[in-house]
Amino acid sequence: MNGFYKDYADFLAEHFPGKMQKLAINAGLSCPNRDGTIGHGGCCYCVNSSFVPRYCHPTDSVTTQIDKGIQFFGKKYPQMRYLGYFQAYTNTNAGLKHLVDLYDEALNHPMVDGIIIGTRPDCMPQQLLSILGQWHHSGRWVMIEYGAETRRDDTLQRINRCHTWADVVNAVIRTHSAGIPVGLHLIAGLPGETLDDALESVDAAISLPIDTIKLHQLQVLRGSKLASDIATGRESVTQFTLDQYIDLCAEIVRRTPGHIAIDRFLASAPPAMVISPHWNLKNYQFAHMLNRRLSNS
Numbered sequence: 001m002n003g004f005y006k007d008y009a010d011f012l013a014e015h016f017p018g019k020m021q022k023l024a025i026n027a028g029l030s031c032p033n034r035d036g037t038i039g040h041g042g043c044c045y046c047v048n049s050s051f052v053p054r055y056c057h058p059t060d061s062v063t064t065q066i067d068k069g070i071q072f073f074g075k076k077y078p079q080m081r082y083l084g085y086f087q088a089y090t091n092t093n094a095g096l097k098h099l100v101d102l103y104d105e106a107l108n109h110p111m112v113d114g115i116i117i118g119t120r121p122d123c124m125p126q127q128l129l130s131i132l133g134q135w136h137h138s139g140r141w142v143m144i145e146y147g148a149e150t151r152r153d154d155t156l157q158r159i160n161r162c163h164t165w166a167d168v169v170n171a172v173i174r175t176h177s178a179g180i181p182v183g184l185h186l187i188a189g190l191p192g193e194t195l196d197d198a199l200e201s202v203d204a205a206i207s208l209p210i211d212t213i214k215l216h217q218l219q220v221l222r223g224s225k226l227a228s229d230i231a232t233g234r235e236s237v238t239q240f241t242l243d244q245y246i247d248l249c250a251e252i253v254r255r256t257p258g259h260i261a262i263d264r265f266l267a268s269a270p271p272a273m274v275i276s277p278h279w280n281l282k283n284y285q286f287a288h289m290l291n292r293r294l295s296n297s
């Protein structure tokens with residue numbers, strides 16, 4: 001506990017006795033907002049390569065990707081245990097058997113104690129949720145993270161998310177009812193939104209039965225539709241300073257109840273991919289700045 005809020009390490013310590021590391025897995029699944037199932041073109045800001053580590057290659061099996069991740073992290077911390085993090089694209093976007101096989105392979109790895117599944121709120125079939133709930137209750141630790149991004153439906157439409165806030169509420173309640181820990185992901189500074197809008201999204205999120213919340217600043221990335229729309233004047237985003245963003249995060253800490261862990265506050269895509277903002281900070285550096293602000297307020 002950093003003294004100001006429950007962070008992700010605190011959350012993991014409630015579930016696991018030792019040090020845990022998330023290992024990203026790219027299971028080669030697509031996204032229904034790209035393959036035409038739900039929409040086309042994807043969310044305007046999305047560039048998946050900005051957050052998938054180089055060791056994650058979808059042509060490698062889940063086990064191989066985990067082994068490569070352990071080679072990377074295990075040298076420094078030999079006692080470390082791992083969580084398989086199905087991160088790239090939409091990790092519930094396939095047939096039930098294929099999904100169960102993928103998750104099962106990760107959970108069967110001898111160094112893995114649980115899995116985290118990142119997905120969209122409109123892509124969680126009840127049958128899959130029931131299976132995952134049974135696994136979780138029988139000791140196979142599972143968590144679901146949903147991309148919510150904002151509680152404003154007009155923004156969700158503007159950024160081409162192709163789901164609504166009602167979908168978020170529905171998915172969170174069903175996941176919580178299945179007894180599975182659930183996290184929500186939000187973005188501050190989406191097109192048409194102010195920092196107050198981000199605060200209102202946080203308020204809406206923390207009113208739901210969630211376990212973790214993850215917020216980050218919008219990054220305009222090279223190769224995204226957002227970048228080309230800004231370049232041609234079809235879209236715009238409100239620029240805010242790092243100082244303003246730290247103030248926002250301090251207010252979020254004040255509002256977030258102690259039982260909800262705050263996973264992170266910062267997106268940090270490779271600098272060469274980032275058009276704006278150019279903060280160039282690591283998570284721990286931002287956390288120090290935020291803690292200083294909280295200490296002085």
Ligand code: SF4
Nearest residue numbers: 031033042043046089
């Ligand atoms: S952010 Fe997620 S839902 Fe949106 S296009 Fe990218 S992978 Fe699909």
